[in-house]
Amino acid sequence: MDWTQRRVEDGLVKPLAQSEDSRFSRMRPPPRERRVRVLQSTLSRDKNGRAFVGFAIDVRFGSEWRRDDIVGCVYRESGDIFVKKGDAYRPAAFLLGKNVEPVAGVCQAAAARS
Amino acid sequence: MPRFLADLPRRFFLVVMLAGSALITVTSLAYFDFETLPPFVIEKLPVRFESLWLASLRVHVAAASLVFPLCLLLMTRGIQRRPAWHRWIGRLTGFFVLFALVPSGIVLAFDAKGGKVVSAGFLLSAAIVAGCMVHGIWAARRRDFVSHRRAMRHVVGQMSVAVTSRALMLALDAGGVDPDVAYVVALWGPVLFSAAIAELVSLRSVFATPDPIRSVERIYRENSLLAVLVRARSFVRPVARLGR
Numbered sequence: 001m002d003w004t005q006r007r008v009e010d011g012l013v014k015p016l017a018q019s020e021d022s023r024f025s026r027m028r029p030p031p032r033e034r035r036v037r038v039l040q041s042t043l044s045r046d047k048n049g050r051a052f053v054g055f056a057i058d059v060r061f062g063s064e065w066r067r068d069d070i071v072g073c074v075y076r077e078s079g080d081i082f083v084k085k086g087d088a089y090r091p092a093a094f095l096l097g098k099n100v101e102p103v104a105g106v107c108q109a110a111a112a113r114s
Numbered sequence: 115m116p117r118f119l120a121d122l123p124r125r126f127f128l129v130v131m132l133a134g135s136a137l138i139t140v141t142s143l144a145y146f147d148f149e150t151l152p153p154f155v156i157e158k159l160p161v162r163f164e165s166l167w168l169a170s171l172r173v174h175v176a177a178a179s180l181v182f183p184l185c186l187l188l189m190t191r192g193i194q195r196r197p198a199w200h201r202w203i204g205r206l207t208g209f210f211v212l213f214a215l216v217p218s219g220i221v222l223a224f225d226a227k228g229g230k231v232v233s234a235g236f237l238l239s240a241a242i243v244a245g246c247m248v249h250g251i252w253a254a255r256r257r258d259f260v261s262h263r264r265a266m267r268h269v270v271g272q273m274s275v276a277v278t279s280r281a282l283m284l285a286l287d288a289g290g291v292d293p294d295v296a297y298v299v300a301l302w303g304p305v306l307f308s309a310a311i312a313e314l315v316s317l318r319s320v321f322a323t324p325d326p327i328r329s330v331e332r333i334y335r336e337n338s339l340l341a342v343l344v345r346a347r348s349f350v351r352p353v354a355r356l357g358r
Contacts, residue, residue, distance in 0.1 A: 020153070024137045024280050026297075027154040028227075029287040062290035086160035097150040 031059035073107035134277030177214035271308035
């Protein structure tokens, strides 16, 4: 699962850190630190049979860590990252400012076939 | 004390607020780039009525960028010495405050991050701005400039929350305070503090009047709800004359 961690760090955590600065704004200030947690040790498959792994990103503002600040999944073959916003999953580019719509069915494991 | 020194806090306030307003305007330009989502919007989405919320955000930002500097301009002696200018700029400002800034702010307040406590803070601020703006316009039309000044100090005080709140958030962040706690403190603190300062400045200006009869009259007019309907002079002067 090292691959998942590296992919999320390179594809989301680093770009997020680069795009953030302390602005004179009501938005939440950038966290001091982020850490990626891979949520599963085996691959899940969505209803289209594509393999993905769930992850969570924790943040630290003061001394305490806040868990699950970002939750999402990364697809093994394409490397696509999706993040959860509300009840839906959107491409991770959403958090970097791109106006992208939610994608149905991603990051949701298909029911096991009997 | 020389007049220049006595006026220094007011001038300092106007300059700092003007700089803060300009800074907020610059950082808010991203809201009008329809291709990308600014961080504040990303943080907020999803909201219940997304189109209404986004439209309200843009109206609120545009209105605030216009009316806050205009309010500061109206507070300057230069404009106050030109009644015709003051009246027309005041009408324009009052219109945008009552029909753009406050309604859009109320829509945004219901989806404010931080829940009901923060919503209540924004709604209180909106109520002070709207109530004092209406009262101030009414007072100006009655040529009751003491009440007008007091009301407009409250309006400007609440608008200044936009600057002081953001500055306080930066300070609390630098101090390592949890951002959720900081958000609540940085809203309610400046809202209440600004209202208190507006009252204190109004009271100070009342007691600075050399004529005690006029001072009492001013206090009546500024503090009594009846003063909206009845001029305090008709109460104070006859009583004062009884003692002669």
